[in-house]
Amino acid sequence: MRCYLNTGIDPAFNLAAEQYLLENASEDCFMLWRNHNTIVVGRNQNTLSEINSEFVRKHDINVVRRITGGGAVYHDLGNVNFTFIKVGVQAKKIDFSSYTRPILEYLNQLSVPARLDGRNDLIVDGLKISGNAQHIHKNRVLHHGTLLFDVDLEMLATVLLVDPEKYRDKAVQSIRSRVTNIRKYLLGHPTVEQFMENLGRYMQEAHHAVMTTLSDDDLKRINDLAEKRYRQWNWNFGDSPAYDFSRPTRTPGGTIDIRMKVKDGTIQGIRIFGDFFGIDPVSDMEKRLTGCRHDPQSIKKILNAVDIERYIKDVTIDHLVHSMF
Incomplete structure (x- = not known):
């Protein structure tokens, strides 16, 4: 040996x-x-x-x-x-x-x-x-x-x-x-x-x-x-098995409740609920995030191209990313 x-x-x-x-x-x-x-x-x-x-x-x-x-x-x-x-x-x-x-x-x-x-x-x-x-x-x-x-x-x-x-x-x-x-x-x-x-x-x-x-x-x-x-x-x-993610998070803009379905590490579907205020429908942001890796850097890259304030008032990109993990 x-x-x-x-x-x-x-x-x-x-x-x-x-x-x-x-x-x-x-x-x-x-x-x-x-x-x-x-x-x-x-x-x-x-x-x-x-x-x-x-x-x-x-x-x-x-x-x-x-x-x-x-x-x-x-x-x-x-x-x-x-x-x-x-x-x-x-x-x-x-x-x-x-x-x-x-x-x-x-x-x-x-x-x-x-x-x-x-x-x-x-x-x-x-x-x-x-x-x-x-x-x-x-x-x-x-x-x-x-x-x-x-x-x-x-x-x-x-x-x-x-x-x-x-x-x-x-x-x-x-x-x-x-x-x-x-x-x-x-x-x-x-x-x-x-x-x-x-x-x-x-x-x-x-x-x-x-x-x-x-x-x-x-x-x-x-x-x-x-x-x-x-x-x-x-x-x-x-390479993780498929999973469902659910997390309510308190932010300066109100409660954000994230629901996701993830398979092969990729977001297959996402819904963003909460008592927050915004101008544009969050469904636009949900569409952008669908197909993205469930990974902080990948999500930030997508959100950097979005004016978060229009969707969720008083919430930053870091707040939103934090709520997704």
């Missing part, structure tokens, strides 16, 4: 690296990696219904979709991700226990009383420290998981906070769990880098992993995939 200690913190590259190894590795792999402030949503989720959009934009938090199922998770540099790639297997079903066992062995060796709980979580004292997900590709399996080592738990709770009444869809919604950090259970308070290095060393000693680096050709192909898929709005947002 090859072992990669990936020191990059670009989420698009890291998720592309997983997919690349899944599709191209000639033998089993194990990879450790971290992301800089990122929400990673599951393959089958509606991205906008999982994130606190306004907070995410304000704090410049990355949002990237992965190829595995499951719920949305928050990554910062206090979170360690691990990935197993298994080649040459005839996987008939999702199997979490086989892949989490080495991680549990390592944690138990450090006197952390972790265990597998439910479908795919690792817990300590009833609190979640790891979520896991899998993807089967032909005769290969990708299993990955988080390890909450020293994550900003307040940020984690805030970025994933969203009003469930805004978005109604058939997508898989995340189940919020009580969480804790691994570091509080460790003697000596090691750094996250030390924790990663020691886990890599454990995999080498206990599971015969061989430390390896990605070649220049590997890096180029991974970057190409990151650009083609994981840095694209269509993958991260547009």
Whole structure:
């Protein structure tokens, strides 16, 4: 088994690296990696219904979709991700226990009383420290998981906070769990880098992993995939299942109540209700917005060509865009 200690913190590259190894590795792999402030949503989720959009934009938090199922998770540099790639297997079903066992062995060796709980979580004292997900590709399996080592738990709770009444869809919604950090259970308070290095060393000693680096050709192909898929709005947002959006918002011009139908990330239909005043019928503006991406910048681009005051008195473009997320 090859072992990669990936020191990059670009989420698009890291998720592309997983997919690349899944599709191209000639033998089993194990990879450790971290992301800089990122929400990673599951393959089958509606991205906008999982994130606190306004907070995410304000704090410049990355949002990237992965190829595995499951719920949305928050990554910062206090979170360690691990990935197993298994080649040459005839996987008939999702199997979490086989892949989490080495991680549990390592944690138990450090006197952390972790265990597998439910479908795919690792817990300590009833609190979640790891979520896991899998993807089967032909005769290969990708299993990955988080390890909450020293994550900003307040940020984690805030970025994933969203009003469930805004978005109604058939997508898989995340189940919020009580969480804790691994570091509080460790003697000596090691750094996250030390924790990663020691886990890599454990995999080498206990599971015969061989430390390896990605070649220049590997890096180029991974970057190409990151650009083609994981840095694209269509993958991260547009690939969400169809959903209905509803939100009343109080503005200086009165209450604005937005109702939208969105499919493939594009507004299929929109109605703007409220107790506001205006000269021209808002149906003109609704027609302009139909067919637009449900994305703040795309909507602003259309509204910049409109005299909002004629439709909704005392309301700015920013007010209107805010009401649509």
